[in-house]
Amino acid sequence: MNHLLNIFRLGIKELRSLWHDKIMIVLIIYSFSIAIYVGATAAKSEIHNAPIAFLDEDRSILSRKIIDAFYPPRFKSFKLASFDQGDEGLDAGKYTFVVTIPPNFEKEVISGKHPAIQLNIDATRMTQAGIGAGYIQQIINREVANTLHQSTILPVGIITRMKYNPNLEGSWFGGVMEIISMISLLSIVLTGAALIREREHGTLEHLMVMPLSAFEIMLGKVWSMGLVVLTAAALSLQFVVEGILHIPIAGSEILFLCGAFLVLFATTSMGIFMGTIARTMPQFGLILILTILPLQILSGGITPYESMPDILQYIMKLAPTSHFVSMAQAVLYRGAGIEVVWPDFIAMFVIGLVYFSLALMLFRRSLSASS
Incomplete structure (x- = not known):
């Protein structure tokens, strides 16, 4: 005791x-x-206000839809006038992503061709670069599919359920x-x-x-x-x-x-x-x-x-x-x-x-x- x-x-x-x-x-x-x-x-791992710039050389309805699909709070979008502005912005750390939409992009998409969109990434921002690339690809594919009136549903249905933290x-x-x-x-x-x-x-x-x-x-x-x-x-x-x-x-x-x-x-x-x-x-x-x-x-x-x-x-x-x-x-x-x-x-x-x-x-x- x-x-x-x-x-x-x-x-x-x-x-x-x-x-x-x-x-x-x-x-x-x-x-x-x-x-x-x-x-x-x-210290957030998800995309928030990621600076993304677009060089629209097509200036079509589809290219405008793609650009308009990137909005806050995930992305903060900018429009460019030349390639040099994109390179300078990446070098200065002003942009994390620079998307270049080539000429005749909409015409080639509608005609069944497979045009390429150039995506330049500042990989020094590792978290945003890794996660943002996937977001950008999904958004562009969705807008193209909507324009062609194609269904993005796969033959096998995948149902995702986020446990505990549904919004990540x-x-x-x-x-x-x-x-x-x-x-x-x-x-x-x-x-x-x-x-x-x-x-x-x-x-x-x-x-x-x-x-x-x-x-x-x-x-x-x-x-x-x-x-x-x-x-x-x-x-x-x-x-x-x-x-x-x-x-x-x-x-x-x-x-x-x-x-x-x-x-x-x-x-x-x-x-x-x-x-x-x-x-x-x-x-x-x-x-x-x-x-x-x-x-x-x-x-x-x-x-x-x-x-x-x-x-x-x-x-x-x-x-x-x-x-x-x-x-x-x-x-x-x-x-x-x-x-x-x-x-x-x-x-x-x-x-x-x-x-x-x-x-x-x-x-x-x-x-x-x-x-």
Whole structure:
């Protein structure tokens, strides 16, 4: 009972210290509010206001229909007078696409010939270039088929149903994934910074002379900083993701937060481990950069987990964030229940125990060396 009371009091001490650290408070508020909103709305993968220019050498009814079919918000169209304007616009980054409709285009189409339309693309804008080329081809084919009064229906009917995100809104994916990334980042930062702050202020030496064990000191930091991140994530999910961004949550938020609790057990232990190795905040920041970037990029939150090399997939299975991303996507996107995500829960718990044990071993050794 005394051990539990000590852990509780140490956690309260950490919460009070965090409350007086205004920079950290601002960082937490920013990370789970403005950063979530910016991450969801700024980096969109779908076509939006893509600049496209047309050089109409045919000047027919069909060419005008094709040009008029490109309208906002997907495209922002311009009309050109010469080839040189198109080349200059692509070189200057003014246009992403330049479409050239050749002379006698409509006449050749009606006569059954197969005239070619030239499409020049600024491939340095990779996302727009890849997606926009498909859009442009579909729009031109549709207008030509309508002019010839031909049916575009294939012999085999294809019925497409978009699950969860029918309009393929990029913000729906970005908003939730930003919360997942911030949970991992802030939990490591807060626990590591709390340990370094005590070492710099000399309060760690005060704890060492008290009847406290390294286990109690470490667990006090883990539960208090984990509680702060978990509370901030729950509020962000409720008010920012669902309230401001209007992103629907398909599954149980309680189940997601339970999974977040397990991953916080691992990531806060990682923060203690890094805070023990680093002696100053600049050193901790450098170690954090080398750690958090692979965790966020290779955990399946930015790129599909299955698209990575097999050896990298096996390595990342040792990271708690890989299982957390898999669990979160299944619960929040597809409405999965515990019967689906229980392997990820077990994996996060086991990995958390391993990370906690390693961090505790190093933390004890550090305290022994300092005494």
